[in-house]
Amino acid sequence: MLKSFKPTWMVESIYQITPEQLRNENIKAVLTDLDNTLIAWNNPEATEETIEWIELMKENNINVIILSNNRRKRVEKVASILELEFVPNALKPFQRGFNKALNEFDLTKDEVLMVGDQIITDIKGANNAGIESVLVKPILDSDAWNTRLNRFVELKIMTYLINKNPDMKWRGSLHDRERTK
Ligand SMILES: [Mg+2]
Numbered sequence: 741m742l743k744s745f746k747p748t749w750m751v752e753s754i755y756q757i758t759p760e761q762l763r764n765e766n767i768k769a770v771l772t773d774l775d776n777t778l779i780a781w782n783n784p785e786a787t788e789e790t791i792e793w794i795e796l797m798k799e800n801n802i803n804v805i806i807l808s809n810n811r812r813k814r815v816e817k818v819a820s821i822l823e824l825e826f827v828p829n830a831l832k833p834f835q836r837g838f839n840k841a842l843n844e845f846d847l848t849k850d851e852v853l854m855v856g857d858q859i860i861t862d863i864k865g866a867n868n869a870g871i872e873s874v875l876v877k878p879i880l881d882s883d884a885w886n887t888r889l890n891r892f893v894e895l896k897i898m899t900y901l902i903n904k905n906p907d908m909k910w911r912g913s914l915h916d917r918e919r920t921k
Contacts, residue, residue: 741900742897742900742901744864744867744868745859745860745863745864745867745897745901746863746867746901746905746908747859747863747866747873747874747875748872748873748874749872749873749874749875749911749914750874750875750876750908750909750910750911751874751875751876751910751911751912751913751914752876752877752910752911752912753876753877753879754772754777754778754793754855754874754876755789755790755792755793756912756913757770757855757874757913757914758796758913759796759797759799759800759802761913761914761915762800762802762853762914763800764914764915765853765872765914766850766851767802767851767852767853768801768802768803768847768851768852769802769803769804769805769845769847769851769852769853770797770802770803770804770805770852770853770855771805771806771807771838771841771852771853771854771855771866771871772804772805772806772807772854772855772856773806773807773808773832773854773855773856773857773858773861773862774806774808774810774814774815774818775808775810775884775887776857776878776879776880776887777855777856777857777862777876777878777879778790778806778818779818779879780879780880781879781880781882781884781887782880782882782884784814784817784818784821786818786821786822790822791822794822794824803825803845803847804824804825805824805825805826805827805841805845806818806819806824806825806826806827807826807827807830807832807837807838807841807854808826808827808828808830809829809830809831809832809837809861810828810829811828811829812828812829814828815828816828825844825845827840827841827844830865832856832861832862832864832865833860833861833862833864833865833868834865834868835865835868835869837865838854838865838866838868838869838871839869849869849870849871852871853871853872853873853874854866854869854871854872854873854874855873855874855876856873856874856875856876857875857876857877857878857879858887858890858894859875859894859897859898860890860893860894860897861890862875863875874914877910
């Protein structure tokens with residue numbers, strides 16, 4: 741029960757995921773949530789950390805694609821500043837946006853990883869689509885009004901999952917533990 745909300749990995753921040761870790765998992769592209777995963781939800785400006793991480797991925801030929809439920813205008817604005825590909829209005833946890841990204845960028849499920857801060861959208865969506873996932877801690881403790889109810893439900897689900905799976909712990913990298921699935 742509730743297994744469809746379980747992430748493959750839990751890493752504190754997207755910045756801790758390195759090209760080397762991704763190569764070890766044969767990952768060619770990272771699908772990433774936008775708000776509170778890549779940047780703060782209430783600020784369109786990327787931090788120095790975000791910019792450096794994206795540069796590092798580009799230097800290593802790892803495609804970073806924003807997969808966001810947010811509207812085109814907001815996603816496009818950030819994506820153009822960061823020079824990233826993007827899929828807006830993704831409707832996570834439904835599979836549609838995931839499939840769109842795979843088709844559009846000619847990738848297979850095994851070649852991508854979904855990174856996000858919400859289990860009921862990002863992680864459940866990845867599991868629905870048969871893609872491995874990394875749950876990260878939200879960049880900000882606060883959320884947009886429409887995310888707050890989700891957080892309450894997520895806390896309940898996470899408490900249940902962690903009780904059932906003591907190996908579910910925050911790690912510093914993908915290498916800190918074996919995948920469980
Ligand atoms: Mg998010």
